[in-house]
Amino acid sequence: MKQKTTKIFLLIVMVIMGLGVLGCCGNNGIPFNLSFSARETFGYKEMGEGIRTGLLEIVGSRQELEKLAIEWNNSAFNGDNNQPNSDLSIKLRSYDKQFFSENRLVIYSFERGHSRETRIERLVVNETELIIHARQANIRGTFIDIAFAWTMLIEVPLQYIENATTVSITYR
Numbered sequence: 473m474k475q476k477t478t479k480i481f482l483l484i485v486m487v488i489m490g491l492g493v494l495g496c497c498g499n500n501g502i503p504f505n506l507s508f509s510a511r512e513t514f515g516y517k518e519m520g521e522g523i524r525t526g527l528l529e530i531v532g533s534r535q536e537l538e539k540l541a542i543e544w545n546n547s548a549f550n551g552d553n554n555q556p557n558s559d560l561s562i563k564l565r566s567y568d569k570q571f572f573s574e575n576r577l578v579i580y581s582f583e584r585g586h587s588r589e590t591r592i593e594r595l596v597v598n599e600t601e602l603i604i605h606a607r608q609a610n611i612r613g614t615f616i617d618i619a620f621a622w623t624m625l626i627e628v629p630l631q632y633i634e635n636a637t638t639v640s641i642t643y644r
Contacts, residue, residue, distance in 0.1 A: 500594065501593075501594030501595050501596050501605070502594075502595050502596065502597065502628065502629070502632040502633070503628075503629060503632070504592070504595050504626050504627060504628045505626070505627040505628075506592055506624060506625070506626055506627075507563065507625045507626070507627050508559070508560065508563045508623065508624065508625035509622070509623075509624045509625075510559060510560065510622070510623065511620055511621065511622055512558055512559065512560040512621060512622075512623050513525055513581055513621030513623060514527050514544055514546055514560070514579055514581035514623050515527075515541065515544030515545045515546035515581075516544060516545055517543060517544050517545070525581065525583065525621055526581060526582050526583065527544065527579055527580070527581040527582075528578075528579070528580050528581075528582075528639055528640070528641060529578070529579050529639065530576055530577070530578055530602060530633070530636060530637075530638075530639050531572075531576065531577040531578070531579060532572060532576055533569075533572045534567060534568060534569055534572060537564065537567055537577065540579070541564065546561075546564070547561065548560070548561035548564040548565055549564075549565065560623055563625060564625075571627075573630075574629065574630055575627050575628060575629055575630055576627075576628050576630055576633055576636075577625060577626070577627060577628075578602070578604070578624075578625070578626040578627075578628060578639060579623070579624075579625060579626075580604070580623070580624045580625075580626065580641065581621065581622070581623040581624075582621075582622055583620065583621055583622070584608075584620070584622050588608050588609070588610060589608065589609045589610075590606055590607075590608055590622065590624070591606060591607050591608075591609060592604060592605075592606050592624065592626060593605045593606060593607055593644075595626070595628060595632075595633075597632065597633055597635070597636055599635070600635055600636055600637045600638060601636060601637075601638045601639070601640060602628070602633050602636040602638070602639040602640075603639075603640055603641075603642060604626070604639065604640070604641040604642070605641075605642055605644065606641055606642070606643050606644075607643065607644050608643055
């Protein structure tokens with residue numbers, strides 16, 4: 473009887489430890505670095521009936537980044553640009569061949585209001601899709617209800633997303 477009780481106790485302990493390990497090591501997301509988050513637009517793209525400003529894209533090389541900037545009328549890589557450099561332009565030009573050999577860059581440009589803040593909580597990969605889990609939080613205060621452009625640059629180590637070809641975002 474005592475031996476049976478000991479075995480049951482050990483089994484319960486092993487199950488609890490197993491659940492604890494799964495809870496700690498479950499899909500808590502992949503590491504990322506939010507290298508830029510500010511009130512700037514990545515650019516705009518003329519579409520059939522209007523202008524589009526929202527962008528969510530995985531960039532895999534400096535050449536892709538430059539091509540995307542041209543496509544979206546972003547002047548970061550214009551050599552003849554006499555305008556003052558924005559913080560976003562300076563940051564975009566800092567991504568070089570070395571960065572892209574080890575990382576991927578996710579560009580997320582969107583509109584938001586003064587009273588809401590977007591926070592990236594975690595990134596996960598589901599087969600070939602990178603999924604960004606984000607949250608919108610209310611900011612305390614009194615604000616005017618005007619939307620403005622916001623851009624986030626998310627750096628992700630290549631080893632975690634080398635098979636990701638698409639990206640999506642979900643909000644909670």
